[in-house]
Amino acid sequence: MLKVNNLYKSFGVLQVLDGITTQLQQGEVVAVLGPSGSGKSTFLRCLNLLEQPTSGQIYFKDVEITAPKCDILKIRENIVMVFQHFNLFPHMTVLQNVTYAPIKVKRLSKDHAEAIGMDLLRKVGLVEKADVYPSRLSGGQKQRVAIARALAMQPEMVLFDEPTSALDPEMVKEVLEVMRDLANSGMTMAIVTHEMGFAREVANRILFLNEGKLAEDTTPQQFFTNPQCDRAKQFLDKML
């Protein structure tokens, strides 16, 4: 479904991604782990071209999305992203947040978009908040709305960048719950997270980044019980 070939990214003289090559299968859930500053966010942001890679190719369903003539907006409709700080639109109600892009970008009718939106809000348990503004929501509720908003585009893949890192501990669970359901429904997902338990339980594969290099690309079983490189060992010692 997604193929990454020899991906490089640098900001000025700072080399952040250093030749990453990997693949994601349809329905696969990949956890991207690594120490702070190792390039996890940058890697994820390259996948939907929020960052322009310096070199290398990314293929989405055999279409090269890094090619200059590629319609990036069309790709982003299919590869949506959920952010650490939710980034809900504060001047729109919860339902408007969820239906805005389907109506304006996918040109669904308002009724159709709202039907999809309400259905998703039900799935994340926030139907009763449909007409509330985001400022009235708790962090966990905000992130669940943000996930509903992303799913309303009916994407083929969802990228999560530390979706629970900005949450109070008691709210982490409700968000992870929603993500677990999503994984079980067969959605293709790439998740940057520091929730080791969650990664181990839900992910099919672990990508371990270190200093911009893909240090390990393996199963959770293998990674958590028998990490290959020293850096991964140190990382796990610190995290667990």
Place this chain on the structure above:
Amino acid sequence: MRFRSGQFGLFSVKRFVPLPRFARLGRSPWKLAISTFLLIIMTVNLIAQFSVSSVAQDIPKVLQMGTSADYKPFEFHDTSGGEDKIVGFDVDIARRLSEDLGFKLEIVDMDFNGLIPALQSQRVDFVMAGMTPTPERKRNIDFSQIYYEAKNTIIAKQNNSLTTIASLYGKTVGAQLGSTQEEAVKTMNQEAAKQKKPAINLVTRNRVSELIQEIKANRIDAAIVEDTVAQGYTGVYPDLQFSVIENNEGGYAIAFPKGSTLVAPFNKVLATMKKDGTLERFAKKWFEDQGKPAGIGFQQIIPSIPYILGGIGVTLAFTLVSAILGFIWAVVLALMKIAEFKPFRWLANAYTSVFRGTPLILQIALVYFATPQLVGYDIPAFQAGVIAFALNSGAYVSETLRAGILAVDKGQREAALSLGVPYRLMMTDIILPQALKNILPALANEGINLLKDSALVSTIGAADLLRRATVVGAEKYLYFEPLIIAAIVYYVMVMLLTMGTSVLEKRLQRSA
């Protein structure tokens, strides 16, 4: 000679120069006859060539007359009862000209200073505004024969001895900006220099009414003013007196653009009016009921209050249209300023720098006077004002807007992008609404400033609140009273606007 108010009513000695005294080049009647003859031949030729209908003359169907209607009794606004008419001695003459020559008269009111530029830019066809044909003016425009001989007077406080030119040496003396009285004072100073006397300190103001206030405030010792006008003011203010300066060669004539073909036919009609006593009749009508004020202060203004209040609509419409156009322009500029494409940024920044770095009143004057000459469009004062205000306000608001846009969390932009929202939609639906909310107080301030600054369009003659107040002041020989009324109205409007925006702000605060 020294007159006190009320004592001067001897119109019978009115002074019309002998007819052959033509303004331009001192032409003789002979030359006039010849040029008229040539003109007729040329006209006949033209008619023959183009077989135009037999009534065709070289006078256009509609002629625009420029005037500065704040010079009672020659031209002023009659505002009693709320409706506004420009009337006066000059206007009666112009109407008679229009009847005799068969053109439709349109009067364009503006500042006295703007009249000669208006002639030069062909914005008006002729000017009647109590204008004296001085040699300087004759270099740039043409004049008819003199239709009214004016005398300058010294107007000063009662009981001081400022009654002769010699008594003015070393004093501070006012004159209307760009008027012959200003020239007269300069001439006096040349004389003073010859006699080795201290020079007169010349002070100019846009209006005679302002000079009168300066005398009353003791900021100037005296002012040089035309005699009928002086008569009017001393009638209203008994503490003032005036003295006619004898050796003055003033007089009023109709002004035309250089080379205008209207001069000859106008002179012909003026001659007829002089001969059949029309000029004398008009003079009686306008100059003899001077100095009889109806009540004091505000009492006199009451009939004109509806007229002043009529300016609210103009002021509000002006502010609203300028604010909206200015805002749209500001959005364009702000987007250019945050664009990736560098030349856009340079352009928008240079534009902002120029419009913030020059006075608004200058921008208004440039738009108003330069547009007809550059693009050939005779832009009305209201439009010129709106354009200048929109261009200026756009520069200021674009800066505010740019800051507002940059202050929106960059996560908003990323969230929109990652949902496939195109740039334009992202700006209009996501970024700008949030930016606007941030800068709403600044925008409200800009609106209030626009409302107050709108008074600047009165300088190009748009009939806004301030202009109407000054017009009424000129009509009634009063200064403060109409301005105080205007000030109250401005204040009420600003307060309402302030309250409105704070309500709006609270409501927006609640929504997010």
